[in-house]
Structures are given as C-alpha cells and as structure tokens.
Amino acid sequence: xxxxxxxxxxxxxxxVALARAAxxxxxxxxxxxxxxxxxxxxxxxxxxxxxxxxAAALADYLRQKNILAVVDATHAYAAQISENAxxxxxxxxxxxxxxxxxxxxxxxxxxxxxxxxxxxxRDTAAKTTARVFVSTGRQAMTEFAxxxxxxxxxxxxxxxxxxxxxxxxxxxxARGPFELADELALLREHRxxxxxxxxxxxxxxxxxxxxxxxxxxxxxxxxxxxxxxAPMVETVANAHAWLKDRLG
Ligand code: NAP
Numbered sequence: 001x002x003x004x005x006x007x008x009x010x011x012x013x014x015x016v017a018l019a020r021a022a023x024x025x026x027x028x029x030x031x032x033x034x035x036x037x038x039x040x041x042x043x044x045x046x047x048x049x050x051x052x053x054x055a056a057a058l059a060d061y062l063r064q065k066n067i068l069a070v071v072d073a074t075h076a077y078a079a080q081i082s083e084n085a086x087x088x089x090x091x092x093x094x095x096x097x098x099x100x101x102x103x104x105x106x107x108x109x110x111x112x113x114x115x116x117x118x119x120x121x122r123d124t125a126a127k128t129t130a131r132v133f134v135s136t137g138r139q140a141m142t143e144f145a146x147x148x149x150x151x152x153x154x155x156x157x158x159x160x161x162x163x164x165x166x167x168x169x170x171x172x173x174a175r176g177p178f179e180l181a182d183e184l185a186l187l188r189e190h191r192x193x194x195x196x197x198x199x200x201x202x203x204x205x206x207x208x209x210x211x212x213x214x215x216x217x218x219x220x221x222x223x224x225x226x227x228x229x230a231p232m233v234e235t236v237a238n239a240h241a242w243l244k245d246r247l248g
Contacts, residue, residue, distance in 0.1 A: 002066040005030050005046075006243060008073055009085055011039075013204055014099055015073035017236045019043035022071075022243055030065065034081070037138075037157050040175055058088035067092075069246040071239055072230070073099040077137075077198050079225040086228040095246055098232040099239040101201030103224060104209060111218045118143050121196045121220045125150050129194040129218070133187060135208060136198050136222065138163055153190045177204035183211035196220045 005028040008019050019031045020043045028046060033039060035049035052058040062070065072085040082098065089096035106112050115121045118140050125132045126149035134144060135155040144152045145164035152169030159173055172186070187195075187208075195212045199221055212219050233239050 002064065003028060004066045004068050007032060007062070007065070007067045007070045009070065009081060010073055011078065012073055012075050012101075013202060014101060014236060015071075016041055016043050018071060018073055018099060018239050019045050021236055021240045025240075025243060025247060027068070027247060030067070034078075052084070052088075055084040055087035056091070058084050059091040062088060062092040062094050067094055069095045069097070069243060071097045071099050071243065072228075073239070076100050076103070076201060076224050077222075082228045086230055089230075096230045097239060097242050098228060098230045099236070100227070100232060100234060102234045103199045103201045104206060107213065109213045109216075110209070111212075111216065112221045113218060114221050114223055116223055118222060121222050122147060124220050125194055125196060131191055131193045132196055133190070133192045133194070133208070134196045135205070136196060141166075144169065153186075153192060176202075178207045180207045180210050180214075183207040184214060187211055187215055187217065192217065194218045194220060196222070198222050199224055 006022055007030050008015055009032050011033055019029055022029045023045050030046045030048060031043050033049050034051060052061050070085060070089055072082050074081050085096060113124060115124050118136060122143050129150065131151045133153045138156040141154060141164055144154060144166060146167050148168040152166055154166060154169060155172045155174060157175045194217055195208055197219055209219060233242065
C-alpha cells in the first residue's frame with residue numbers, strides 16, 4: 001500500500017499557496033495539473049501532470065495512491081474536473097474540499113452585464129460594441145476566430161498550435177499578475193470599447209476590471225458555473241485548517 005498522501009487539484013495561485021502551506025503538515029502532498037500550459041510556479045511537493053482519464057479513473061487513483069483527502073483548488077470555471085473530483089471522492093469515500101476565490105463584486109462606477117456563457121458574451125459584444133478585449137482563456141478562442149462582427153484583442157498566456165487565427169483581431173501574450181497602469185495602457189492603445197471576462201475572483205487578474213471602471217467601459221461578465229456539492233472555503237488558511245482536521 002502506498003504511503004498516505006494528500007491530493008491538491010491545482011492550476012491556480014490559491015492552489016500553489018495551499019500546496020506550499022500543506023507541505024508543513026507532515027504528510028506527502030501531490031499537486032496535480034492538467035498540463036496544458038507551462039506553469040509559472042509549482043510548489044516544492046510531488047507534481048503530476050495531465051488528466052486522470054475521467055471520474056472513475058480518478059477514483060482508482062485515489063485508492064492506489066492512498067489519498068486521505070482531496071482539495072479541489074482548480075479555477076472556478078474548470079467545471080469538468082470539479083465534477084469529476086466530486087464523483088471520484090464519493091466513489092472512493094474520500095473527503096473533498098473545494099477551495100475557490102470569492103467572486104469579484106460590482107463597485108460604484110462598474111458597468112457589468114452578466115451573461116450565461118462565452119457564446120452569449122460574444123453575441124452581446126457583437127450587438128453593442130466594436131473593439132473588445134477578451135481574456136477568457138485559450139480554449140474559448142474558437143468562439144471568436146471567425147467572428148468579424150467586432151475587432152477582438154485576445155490575451156492568452158503563450159502562443160501555441162492550438163490557437164486559431166483571428167480573422168478580425170489580434171493576440172497579445174502575457175501572464176499575470178497584471179498591473180492597473182499596464183491594463184489602462186493596453187485598453188487605450190487598442191481603443192477598446194468593452195471587456196469580456198470571467199469572474200475569476202483573483203487579485204492577479206483584477207486590474208482589467210479596475211481599468212474598465214476607470215475608462216467607463218462595459219464589462220461583459222460570464223457567469224460562474226454552478227458550484228459542486230462539496231464543502232467550500234475561500235482562503236488558504238481555511239483550507240489548511242480543514243486538512244489539519246482531517247489528519248486528526
Ligand atoms: P476542465 O474543463 O474542468 O477539465 C478538463 C479535463 O482536464 C478534466 O476532465 C481532466 O481530465 C483535466 N484536468 C483539469 N484540471 C486538472 C488538474 N488540476 N489535474 C489533472 N487533470 C486536470 O478544466 P479547464 O477549464 O480546461 O482547466 C484546466 C486547468 O487549468 C485546471 O486545472 C484549472 O485550475 C486551470 N485554469 C483554468 C482556467 C479556466 O478559465 N477554465 C483558468 C485558469 C486556470 P481527465 O478527465 O482526463 O481527468
């Protein structure tokens with residue numbers, strides 16, 4: 001039987017911070033990444049990369065690796081892995097905690113329009129505006145590639161063969177955290193008239209929302225997927241305390 005360990009499903013700043021904190025609990029920590037992009041930073045614990053092969057395979061992994069508890073610290077919009085984690089923990093009878101950033105809240109001066117999904121965001125932009133900044137991740141780019149109704153400025157972390165060419169727009173490549181002054185300069189330079197965003201909740205990517213407020217630009221905000229049915233915390237400290245409890 002493998003040595004008992006904790007599993008943290010990662011890919012977020014909070015996940016890295018939790019893995020670093022959990023390394024002090026005296027039990028091995030396995031940090032898991034989907035492996036689509038090269039991570040900016042990885043914690044100094046065992047790191048595994050790539051999908052598990054679905055919920056049933058994840059349940060097998062939990063048993064084989066003698067995982068005592070799982071923290072799903074993936075991004076709020078990574079709905080598939082969160083659902084897989086819920087199913088796998090149920091099947092393998094492992095405790096599961098969801099660690100997720102609290103969503104950003106509208107402030108005076110914000111002009112947000114809430115939409116249900118990426119397609120609705122694109123179509124709302126096309127009806128109302130002309131030059132749109134989109135920073136919703138590379139997988140969403142197929143939605144914008146052939147759409148000529150707006151000019152799209154799409155920010156993704158890095159170039160790659162998976163990125164479709166934009167027939168009316170351009171890519172910028174950058175990795176957060178982003179500063180307000182830089183976001184203001186980017187939006188001004190490209191004469192952006194609206195921003196499409198997910199409600200990530202992270203301070204690292206909030207500057208574009210503050211910049212839109214300062215420039216009185218609308219933000220088309222894509223709703224978060226429904227949260228999985230699992231206990232949820234919003235801070236590393238609370239997740240760490242939960243893990244400590246599980247270890248008795
Ligand atoms: P997703 O749609 O929920 O997951 C798709 C598949 O990728 C999962 O079924 C799983 O494959 C694999 N996977 C995802 N996260 C994994 C992890 N941490 N460890 C091992 N396998 C994982 O996820 P996504 O939206 O593509 O996001 C991929 C990763 O990027 C996530 O870990 C997330 O934290 C991070 N991220 C996502 C966003 C976003 O906007 N969605 C933003 C920033 C960071 P199998 O079914 O084969 O196990």
